Amino acid sequence: MTELEQHAAPGSEWWRSAVIYQIYPRSFADASGDGMGDLPGITSRLDELKSLGIDAIWLSPFMTSPQKDAGYDVADYRDVDPRFGTLADFDDMLNAAHTRGIRVIVDLVPNHSSDQHVWFQQALKAAPGSPERARYIFRDGRGEHGELPPNNWESVFGGGQWTRVTEADGTPGQWYLHIFDPSQPDFDWTNEEVREEFRGVLRFWLDRGVDGFRVDVAHGMIKADGLPDYTPPSEADSMGGGEDDVPYWGQDGVHDIYRDWHKVMAEYDGDRALCGEAWLPTLEKTALWVRPDEMHQTFNFPYMMTEWDAEAMRTVIRDSLDAFGAVGAPSTWVLSNHDVIRHASRLALTVDSPQGDGIGPKSAGKPDPVIGLSRARAATTLMLALPGSSYLYQGEELGLPEAMEIPDEFRQDPTWFRTNGERYGRDGCRVPIPWTADAPAFGFNDTGASWLPQPAEWGSFARDVEEADADSTLNLYKTLLAERRERTLGSGSLVWEDAGSDAVAFHRGDLHVMANLGSEPIDLGDVTFVVRSEPFTGSVLPPNTAAWFTRA
Template sequence: MTSTQDAATAAAAPGTFAPAPGDEWWRTAVIYQIYPRSFADSDGDGIGDLPGITARLDSLADLGVDAIWLSPFMVSPQKDAGYDVADYCDVDPIFGTLADFDAMLARAHGLGIRVIVDLVPNHSSDQHTWFQQALASPPGSPERARYIFRDGRGENGDLPPNNWESVFGGPMWDRVTEPDGTPGQWYLHIFDSSQPDFDWTNPEVREQFRGVLRFWLDRGVDGFRIDVAHGLIKKDGLPDYTPPADGDSMGGDDDDVPYWGQPGVHDVWRDWHEVAAEYDGDRALCAEAWLPTPDKTALWVRPDELHQAFNFPYLTTEWDAAPLRTIITESLRAFPAVGAPSTWVLSNHDVIRHASRLALSGESPQGEGIGPLSAAQPIPELGLRRARAASTVMLALPGSAYVYQGEELGLPEAVDIPDSARQDPTWFRTKHEKYGRDGCRVPIPWEASAPAFGFNATGASWLPQPASWAEHARDVESRDPESTLSLYRQLLAERRAHGLGSATFTWLDGFPATVLAFRVDDVTVIANLGDSVVALPEGRILIASEGFTGRELPADTAVWLVAD
């Protein structure tokens, strides 16, 4: 911690938190996640693409975001929607070409929008040239040393090297057939069997990814979102491990998992930090690191490592004032203590959309998803009301915020996807026991009366769109001053106008335990998470997540107040 931070911390009143100093854009940015296959489809094949993104960027400039993050669009067999990469330095033809990427990047920059690219370093596709070379090479060869190959246990090596279970279900090991046709070694895959894990103790792997970083940075990208940033290094000896039965599949609720959060991974990020620092313009590195606490997560964003890490403890906190107050406090303490901003996020392509998740009729562990036969079902009106209030709170918090495509429309999870249409590997590897993530990945609606709601001109859609989404279409919500889209536009505009991303935060006393009450710069935020109305303090209502009359704040509603 710097002396400046020490002084700021010492001077702060109890419940007051000052952000870490620095004026880099990523410290305060609102970053919009685009899931390319579900954003906009220019050629009508039912899969979104880069020209489709380019054609719709004006809508994001109008929304008021600072940057976009694109989920993978690189060459891939698409066994896991692009998170199985076969070529890290080219665009998959289903999304377009490198020229299409360059055109999209230029258009975004012309609109003042920065571009972050998703990078998947933990594993490749099994179709990657390196893995194909490994399969064709003998045990102990340099080609196999790029991945994690091990001999099996048991008399004939018939048992996997340990008992690890894949995040997507089933064993974390698959056995290969050697070039001579005999059963051979086993390879590790944290996720699907088509996604073999790299061995990040191998210098050749590290050098390959330095080249990948420079390839995209040379094209002008503004940073990278790093997939599974806590998973690259595995514990020495690969010891057996059995996760809790009700645990988080990505390791966010367990302190000692031999394939998550190992100390050696920090050396990788120090190396990447140095590569990014070679380039002008404050290039940003953001970690997808599912860790149990903000203090653990903050280790990933120390001054010589990554710049941001997704605040998953915040995302997974239930709609309850006490735990939310705790996680906000811990975040505003832990991240500035290492010189980093906190990031805030409520939805992404891996979790149930928060317009459904915040009002489920029962428990739904992360990664399982929900479908028509799930015990937990969303309560639509309550979910949307809570989602709007939660977003009103989140976008007032200092630091950087992430918005997942469609949440600005209030989109709920798509629950009633036919079994025959599902595509998430989780659905297949668990033999249809877990629905997985398809429900949050359905193509978003643009025009209510157009084919595929304007996703394209043909009506094709790689996942079916609920008919009810017509009411959430952007053209409908654009005309409605009370819509969720109008709320987000107002929140982002006032967040920028009041400088909330870099403001000092102070908790306010004197409110019921079911209320979140705080001040950021000159804005007072009151959120009622209880069942009874709450009297508002003095001040003009600048923004309200729901319309109401008088000075009593209804349940599941949040407001921003400013002095009259």
């Protein structure tokens, strides 16, 4: 049994305090040169991640897929898409990561499959009421001839959630449900065959040695009985995070699925972890997903979406620690991922931008890049001092902003097409990241190909440039992560301090942490700095800045 496989004492499992780095495979590193990142590319860059100081990587989907939604439409849950490599490439990457002490979490998409999945192809050929159709949510339509969808639900990607099929005899037939794109039919999780299939999928990857799963759309797998009509508020987040009683989000029956999965995970050594993507209206409801017999972590989206406001930030941190602590789980902290505007841009937006809308060339309220980067660095400095587990998104350690000027003809997010260009979607946070300033595709590969165009100014964010700059965002992250590990800040508790209405301040033992979210500087007095989010002289903390320090 390796060190990574050993069970920790209860309460000290690795996932409680880990810093987990999200890799979006198609945009991380491209070894083949075809313009799309791949598993050998990830393997080639593991030393850089080791030097960054993270504990684990989470890979967004790399399983077999027609890529209608960047891999979140899975056609085969037990294989690697040829665009990304082979199962042998996965095994090589996994072993290389484990050799470096880095755990590996893979993305699992259980709410829906691709319409190219063998099960759905069988369902299309089968008759209404057949076992093949029972794996998905097929229903007869409303209206005299079934010409109307079974209900009025709206897709996350725009349009309706129902698509009508043509039956084998050529006549218009039943409708199937898809919360997202028509190419992503939802499974019927009341069907025991579906549940048993995913137990097998979990074991397939656990047998290969993965350390856990990030579960996509973890709050969407059970729908309310009767599939009642529902119209969301006009300004609702697309994933339902601000709404109560949505018939396709956060239904109680989902918890039974994760209790079942928890038992499967417990069959394996090494404290394997489940982390859920669950957009829920309150932290208290979010915490229900990480009760002792369910998931181990769930993303703290209320924290991620908190505006640059000290009172709001203090409140969400306090409430997070209370809510997750009440069920014996660690809070998680996250500022960016593949579905939201990068926080180096989002924290300086001057207008609201609902999750999933994105920003583009014609968007109002575009951020000031200087303010955005300062706030992003300060936000990360604050976050990495908090007890619990933190998630980083590839490229944020370089201070990458959202790519806002992507020409329309290059966009690929289904949201862009389903809304006829009214919402830009998520392409701006998914552009391949820069490694080397003076190389083709900024070192993403050696051919210059890139599935999304990289902004010309990203050369200044390239890793080699930032490695050589002591004050770079990359070196800030390295310092924060090293100090966090040395001081075991992922464990324990914090003590709040009163530093005025515009500051978030607390201490962890003799280490004091303060972020200035206001417009005026804050005099810290006689202090010795451990980390500063921005270089400055003296002991006065400027606006949009954070620091770790000790007092005399």
